[in-house]
Amino acid sequence: MKVLRTGLILLCGLAIFRTTSAQEVNDTAKLFAEMKTLQSVYQQKALSFDIRYTYASELHPEALLDSLSGHADIAGSSYYYQLANTEMTANDKYIVTLFKEDKIMYLSKPVSLNAADPLEQMRVSMKTAGVTRCSVTEKGTVKSIQVGFKEGGPYKELQMMFDKSSGYLISMRYVLKTSLLMETTGGANGEVPEEYGEYAIVQSYYDNYKQLSEQQKRFDNTQFFYKEGDEFKPTAAYSEYKVFVGSPDLQ
Template structure:
């Protein structure tokens, strides 16, 4: 399901401004919590495995789709691979490789945004207004729950953190199924009823130390020739889509 992979890629980028006026205090508290998480993950280069499951809210025990991947973080640098989609972010560029489509998306990174990964989250909170936010602790698990306004298409997000280590265990999103379905699925494949919700869960493995050699180097993927991006030989069959002028 390409749309699910795309949404998971966005979620990964968000896990690496102006706050909604209707709940500024709650949104600010959430950003504070996530900034503490960000500081922990930025202490040293880390990599960890991730597992995604997609289920219907009506039958949460029946897994409709499952994907495995990996994330890596090192300061302002970020890498993820989900199914056949790779994302590389450093202070200058964001690169997304859609291997099935043989497409390389390249966009410039704004310096201020690169220095403040939470800026993306603040923008999302502005576009997807929160209806509420709370924190619960049960033994060694700390759960952050964010509720969204129904018209956004999202119902809630649950982020579970190991209270002892501070590292993430899982993120669970409840989202309208129509946001995940491909057009042909709505037409004649998997039936998606209006108002039906799905559950997307990301589970995180324990962090490991990371060798960053070459991982975030954009010259691994492309180079600039006469002010135009050109793929490196290893990606000669990829087409470039430039998401920013003057790369």
């Protein structure tokens, strides 16, 4: 059973890192200030990087149950994100999502949340889940942030590692309820199968960072569709795709 979903995967990853010289950060204002500093790296540069996600049960963390690889390009509010058979391209006017296996092109308006920016996803999830503790540590060239969440909530803990010199995210580790990752469940009442356990460990790794070149071409929506009257039609390169419009007032 594939349990990793594209939207939720963006929230998750690896950063197992502890030292005895941790600086405790007990209020969320300080935590978000730290995150804002780190996030500025992704906002100020046009970047290209690769991503790998893995999933395991907290009951047996050594046994991987699923893994996926992808790629992201970010240039300000524009981005390209690819994972398995799904691709998403966004600019200041459109978000184009390709479901390649089903040959579906889904068009919608851009939103304030950048789906390809892992730190933006972290900020939103931490703000809604309720942070109870946080520590920031540094060792050699690596900075690490560990976050704990309210007991009984959807998330248990989060750990992140960054390269101090570049500010780039290296890896993340999320412990979260398995039910959040399930596309379908085996129980009659929608319960998670016992063998999966209540909590899952989702880890992500970010590498092969490069300065993005010719980024405008990557984010150009005209490569996917054109408008004829009030109708959106696929270009010749995507003639096999059926177009669905997700925003009723899309211009």
